[in-house]
Amino acid sequence: MRVLGIEGTAWAASAACYDDTGDSVFIESDPYQPDSGGIHPREAAEHMGEALPNVIDSVLTHAAETVDDAADTATNDTDSPNRYGIDCVAFSQGPGLGPCLRTVGTAARAAAQALNVPLVGVNHMVAHLEIGRHQSGFDSPVCLNASGANAHLLGYHNGRYQVLGETMDTGVGNALDKFTRHIGWEHPGGPKVEAAATDGELIDLPYVVKGMDFSFSGIMSAAKDAADEGEAIEDICFSLQEHIFGMLTEVAERALSLTGTDELVLGGGVGQNARLQSMLETMCEERGAAFDVPDNRFLRDNAGMIAVLGAKQFAAGQTITIEDSTVDPNFRPDEVAVAWREGEQSVACGRGGETASPTDGATATQSAGDRHGRQRGAEAVVDIIAPTDCEYELPARCVRKHRLSKAYRHPALDTTLTGERTTAEARLTSEARAAGVPTPLVWDVDRETATLHLQHVGEADLAERLTTDAITTVGNHLAAIHNAGLVHGDPTTRNVRVGDRVWLIDFGLGFHSGHIEDYAMDLHVLRQSLAATADDPAPLLDAVSGGYTAVGDTAVIDRLATVEDRGRYQ
Numbered sequence: 001m002r003v004l005g006i007e008g009t010a011w012a013a014s015a016a017c018y019d020d021t022g023d024s025v026f027i028e029s030d031p032y033q034p035d036s037g038g039i040h041p042r043e044a045a046e047h048m049g050e051a052l053p054n055v056i057d058s059v060l061t062h063a064a065e066t067v068d069d070a071a072d073t074a075t076n077d078t079d080s081p082n083r084y085g086i087d088c089v090a091f092s093q094g095p096g097l098g099p100c101l102r103t104v105g106t107a108a109r110a111a112a113q114a115l116n117v118p119l120v121g122v123n124h125m126v127a128h129l130e131i132g133r134h135q136s137g138f139d140s141p142v143c144l145n146a147s148g149a150n151a152h153l154l155g156y157h158n159g160r161y162q163v164l165g166e167t168m169d170t171g172v173g174n175a176l177d178k179f180t181r182h183i184g185w186e187h188p189g190g191p192k193v194e195a196a197a198t199d200g201e202l203i204d205l206p207y208v209v210k211g212m213d214f215s216f217s218g219i220m221s222a223a224k225d226a227a228d229e230g231e232a233i234e235d236i237c238f239s240l241q242e243h244i245f246g247m248l249t250e251v252a253e254r255a256l257s258l259t260g261t262d263e264l265v266l267g268g269g270v271g272q273n274a275r276l277q278s279m280l281e282t283m284c285e286e287r288g289a290a291f292d293v294p295d296n297r298f299l300r301d302n303a304g305m306i307a308v309l310g311a312k313q314f315a316a317g318q319t320i321t322i323e324d325s326t327v328d329p330n331f332r333p334d335e336v337a338v339a340w341r342e343g344e345q346s347v348a349c350g351r352g353g354e355t356a357s358p359t360d361g362a363t364a365t366q367s368a369g370d371r372h373g374r375q376r377g378a379e380a381v382v383d384i385i386a387p388t389d390c391e392y393e394l395p396a397r398c399v400r401k402h403r404l405s406k407a408y409r410h411p412a413l414d415t416t417l418t419g420e421r422t423t424a425e426a427r428l429t430s431e432a433r434a435a436g437v438p439t440p441l442v443w444d445v446d447r448e449t450a451t452l453h454l455q456h457v458g459e460a461d462l463a464e465r466l467t468t469d470a471i472t473t474v475g476n477h478l479a480a481i482h483n484a485g486l487v488h489g490d491p492t493t494r495n496v497r498v499g500d501r502v503w504l505i506d507f508g509l510g511f512h513s514g515h516i517e518d519y520a521m522d523l524h525v526l527r528q529s530l531a532a533t534a535d536d537p538a539p540l541l542d543a544v545s546g547g548y549t550a551v552g553d554t555a556v557i558d559r560l561a562t563v564e565d566r567g568r569y570q
Ligand SMILES: C[C@@H](O)[C@H](NC(=O)OP(=O)(O)OC[C@H]1O[C@@H](n2cnc3c(N)ncnc32)[C@H](O)[C@@H]1O)C(=O)O
Pocket: 009, 010, 011, 095, 096, 097, 124, 125, 128, 146, 147, 148, 149, 150, 171, 172, 173, 174, 176, 177, 188, 189, 190, 191, 193, 194, 268, 269, 270, 271, 272, 273, 274, 299, 300, 301
């Protein structure tokens, strides 16, 4: 099969021919370079209008020259529209800049009609991740897309690419580009930040992770302010990379931990960054997970990824009529019916929990959910310990939680984060308990070694025993802590323990707040973890709202709708 792919969502006017015999991809691209500032949508669309016909022509010329390789469909008649051996035209239907997308849509319709072949509409974000899965051969990986206008973690579950986590404001590339524009550098800024970062030293910038979601607006303002105040640009660039890529690597690790999968692929233009690649590689190595990055030509915007996914969609019968081929600037990846993977394994197939062998001193008396003495989460190692295995006397059922130092992170940032989170966890765990919510008693906290001694609670993680009753209780508990001005920060199904009661644990990302936006984010993080891992999420999602409303403020539920509907492509 041969597919003509067409891309042009923002800056790359690109066409490609994918031939599944031999898995070959021929790409021809013509980038738009703004004279000054960032991408101007109208100028970019004009560029698409001029450049697309040329790149399509080059690709068709290549297709005609190599048509013998696709002899099954081609004819030798030089007047036949099928002399290129093309079976369908696939194009980026969204997301992207409206004026650019409309130009691409027009070019794709014209090409499909001229070649007399069907049209396939491709979601650009799904294409960024499918190319990684295609090239790696992984079964059901977590996919980190780090592109210009977006940043998110996706995994296949219940017939869709579910969003495990995403930016709550700007895309990662756009965040870097906004900073470089502020200091007067030409677009695109990402590669220039990478080059400048080689000589930098760490300065303090905001680091914002909320469950598996994250935000870049605070860090961008802080970086611009630092530049205005005369900080060395190399230091800002270095620190931007350490913070932003550290955040992305951390949430990727959380997603691996939550889903239980051990495969990660990277996609998107920012994925070309060597520091981001090495952080992810180190993180995966530490966990024993497999990591794969496609070649640069498939990371930045390109029509090759559109043609490869187009071929999969075509084979699954996903062609569209001209009438249905309107473009969608806000096309979300989780709107796509992933027909080409029907019946395949979910990303959450391994979510039975992470375990490692017990260490010396671990007791053999664990409850059902703790199959071994040691649990390794995304952040910490938790050992169930005997009362005698400590310098001071402990009650019988105890855990020692040690936050691990992460080799992928800058050492100074690592020390700050592990220390702050250890202290926050001790404080907020106790405060939530005082607000009437079951949480472990805190026996001791040592910020220096990032270690806590906590009461052992519950029998299993909620992830292993998802019931509407338990979720309703989690809704009650979240409302109760919010009523007390506390935010959990990471209430996924791995941070709730169930047994005789329902316990909230792991307040390491918790903080004090009176803002309903922060409360709504807690509910969003919980809902996202359910939607991405539960077999039948609908009743569980209802239980979150039901439980919350029974105890808390309905304004938070209203805000949740806004948070989840928010257009996040900037
Ligand atoms: C919707 C679509 O138009 C958009 N595509 C897009 O923005 O182009 P993409 O090629 O995926 O990513 C471009 C971004 O990638 C950044 N970038 C490129 N090389 C980089 C590098 N070495 N380090 C950091 N950022 C880099 C650029 O600065 C720019 O912000 C998207 O996928 O979000």
